[in-house]
Amino acid sequence: MSAPSLFRRTSDFEIVPLTVEDCADASALHAQGFRRPWSDGEISALLHQEPVFGFIARRPGNGWNSSAGGFVLARLVEDEAEILTIVVRPRNRRAGLGWRLMGAVLRQLRAEGAASLFLEVDEANREAVALYRKLGFDTVAERAAYYDHDGGARSTALVMRLNLG
Ligand SMILES: CC(C)(COP(=O)(O)OP(=O)(O)OC[C@H]1O[C@@H](n2cnc3c(N)ncnc32)[C@H](O)[C@@H]1OP(=O)(O)O)[C@@H](O)C(=O)NCCC(=O)NCCS
Structure with a gap:
C-alpha cells in the first residue's frame, strides 16, 4: 500500500469529544489550516467556557499513526449554535473527516435541542x-x-x- 493512500484512509479514525488534554494537538492542527493559528492556551480557554464543545478525530493506539486527523469547536448559546473552527490535517483531507466531525457536532446539537447553526x-x-x-x-x-x-x-x-x- 502506498503512503498517500494510507494517509487518506479515514475509517480507522474515531471521532471523540475534544478535551483539554487534546489542546496541544488541536493547536498543531490549527496551524496547518490557518494563517493565524490558535495556541493551545487559546483553545483550552475556549473549551473551559461552558457552552463550548468540540470533537477530535483520533486513531486509536499509541503508535506513529495514532496522531490526530482534525478537530472542530462549536458553541451553543440558548438554541443558537456557531462553528468556531474546523480543520483537517492536509494529508487526511477529502476523505470524509470534515464531514464526520461536522456530523458529530450536528448530532450533539440536535440532542440538545438547538434550532440553528451559524x-x-x-x-x-x-x-x-x-x-x-x-x-x-x-x-x-x-x-x-x-x-x-x-x-x-x-x-x-x-x-x-x-x-x-
Ligand atoms: C474544509 C475542510 C475542513 C474539509 O475537510 P475534509 O475532511 O477535506 O472534507 P470531507 O472530505 O469531509 O469533504 C466533505 C465534502 O466537502 C466538499 N469538499 C471538501 N473538500 C473539497 C475540495 N477540495 N473540493 C471540492 N469539494 C470539497 C465535498 O462536497 C465533499 O464531499 P465529497 O468528497 O463526497 O465530494 C478542510 O479542507 C480544511 O481543514 N481546510 C482548512 C481549514 C479551513 O478552511 N476550515 C474551514 C474554515 S471556515
Missing part, C-alpha cells in the same frame, strides 16, 4: 464552502472585504446558517 467562511475557501453547502447550509449574509490576504487582497465573508429544527 458559521462564517471566506467565500474564496472553496473546500469549506463546498462542505457546508453539502451539509445543507445557506448563505444568509455577506461581509464584503472582511478577510485580508497576503499582498493586500481582501475577500468576502459568507455568514451561513443550517436550520436544525
Whole structure:
C-alpha cells in the first residue's frame, strides 16, 4: 500500500469529544489550516467556557499513526449554535473527516435541542464552502472585504446558517 493512500484512509479514525488534554494537538492542527493559528492556551480557554464543545478525530493506539486527523469547536448559546473552527490535517483531507466531525457536532446539537447553526467562511475557501453547502447550509449574509490576504487582497465573508429544527 502506498503512503498517500494510507494517509487518506479515514475509517480507522474515531471521532471523540475534544478535551483539554487534546489542546496541544488541536493547536498543531490549527496551524496547518490557518494563517493565524490558535495556541493551545487559546483553545483550552475556549473549551473551559461552558457552552463550548468540540470533537477530535483520533486513531486509536499509541503508535506513529495514532496522531490526530482534525478537530472542530462549536458553541451553543440558548438554541443558537456557531462553528468556531474546523480543520483537517492536509494529508487526511477529502476523505470524509470534515464531514464526520461536522456530523458529530450536528448530532450533539440536535440532542440538545438547538434550532440553528451559524458559521462564517471566506467565500474564496472553496473546500469549506463546498462542505457546508453539502451539509445543507445557506448563505444568509455577506461581509464584503472582511478577510485580508497576503499582498493586500481582501475577500468576502459568507455568514451561513443550517436550520436544525
Ligand atoms: C474544509 C475542510 C475542513 C474539509 O475537510 P475534509 O475532511 O477535506 O472534507 P470531507 O472530505 O469531509 O469533504 C466533505 C465534502 O466537502 C466538499 N469538499 C471538501 N473538500 C473539497 C475540495 N477540495 N473540493 C471540492 N469539494 C470539497 C465535498 O462536497 C465533499 O464531499 P465529497 O468528497 O463526497 O465530494 C478542510 O479542507 C480544511 O481543514 N481546510 C482548512 C481549514 C479551513 O478552511 N476550515 C474551514 C474554515 S471556515
